[in-house]
Amino acid sequence: MEDVDVALVLAVDVSASVDYGEFALMVNGLARAFLDPDVIAAATGGPRGAVAVAALYWSDEQEVALPWQRIAGAAEGARVAEALEAAPRLPRPGATALGEGLAAALRLLAQCPARATRLVVDVSGDGASNRGRPPGPIRDVAFSGGATINGLAVLNEEPDLLEHYTREVIGGPGAFATDCADYADFAEAIGRKLVREMRGTVGTV
Numbered sequence: 001m002e003d004v005d006v007a008l009v010l011a012v013d014v015s016a017s018v019d020y021g022e023f024a025l026m027v028n029g030l031a032r033a034f035l036d037p038d039v040i041a042a043a044t045g046g047p048r049g050a051v052a053v054a055a056l057y058w059s060d061e062q063e064v065a066l067p068w069q070r071i072a073g074a075a076e077g078a079r080v081a082e083a084l085e086a087a088p089r090l091p092r093p094g095a096t097a098l099g100e101g102l103a104a105a106l107r108l109l110a111q112c113p114a115r116a117t118r119l120v121v122d123v124s125g126d127g128a129s130n131r132g133r134p135p136g137p138i139r140d141v142a143f144s145g146g147a148t149i150n151g152l153a154v155l156n157e158e159p160d161l162l163e164h165y166t167r168e169v170i171g172g173p174g175a176f177a178t179d180c181a182d183y184a185d186f187a188e189a190i191g192r193k194l195v196r197e198m199r200g201t202v203g204t205v
Contacts, residue, residue: 001070005046006198007116008053010066011105013125015059016093017157022183023089026124029187030055031081034071036191042198043071051198052114053080058101060131061091068112098129098169102138102149109147118173119145120197124152124190126183128164139171148172152193156182174200 043051055066065087105121151165165177180189
């Protein structure tokens with residue numbers, strides 16, 4: 001794979017708190033994002049004109065939902081959208097093992113076949129970590145390795161989740177956390193988040 005501006009892992013919560021209707025809204029939102037001209041413009045707007053994207057579904061187990069794909073234009077974005085729509089819901093719904101999900105996302109990030117200027121994990125979910133290793137130490141490992149972890153907290157289950165993400169999950173250069181009220185708002189929120197991650201904008205949303 002040719003060099004890219006950003007290597008980005010989408011680390012997506014599929015624990016038991018995410019029902020199948022919510023999962024469908026979330027996947028549809030992710031797919032729509034990669035059809036959005038603003039997202040494609042952000043993906044192709046850097047010096048190398050491309051990003052690499054992979055997706056990981058996590059609960060208390062983890063599965064790669066989308067292997068590494070290079071996006072250098074709308075056609076590649078459409079292929080990523082199609083692949084996300086077609087990916088099965090694996091692993092089984094389980095506990096919210098956020099630390100384990102982050103660790104798996106970092107392993108996937110290290111396997112990116114392209115050299116990237118920036119390394120980013122985009123984690124989204126609707127609950128605080130309740131099993132396995134806590135996310136804070138994993139976040140610190142990511143930071144020490146030069147990666148950034150950003151968070152999207154879906155507040156339908158836990159209204160104070162953004163605070164947990166800000167305190168325990170995000171870290172690294174330009175790291176940020178944002179939120180949305182529920183999965184009906186996920187598509188708009190993830191689209192804005194992807195644009196910001198691909199452009200490398202620093203600050204808060």
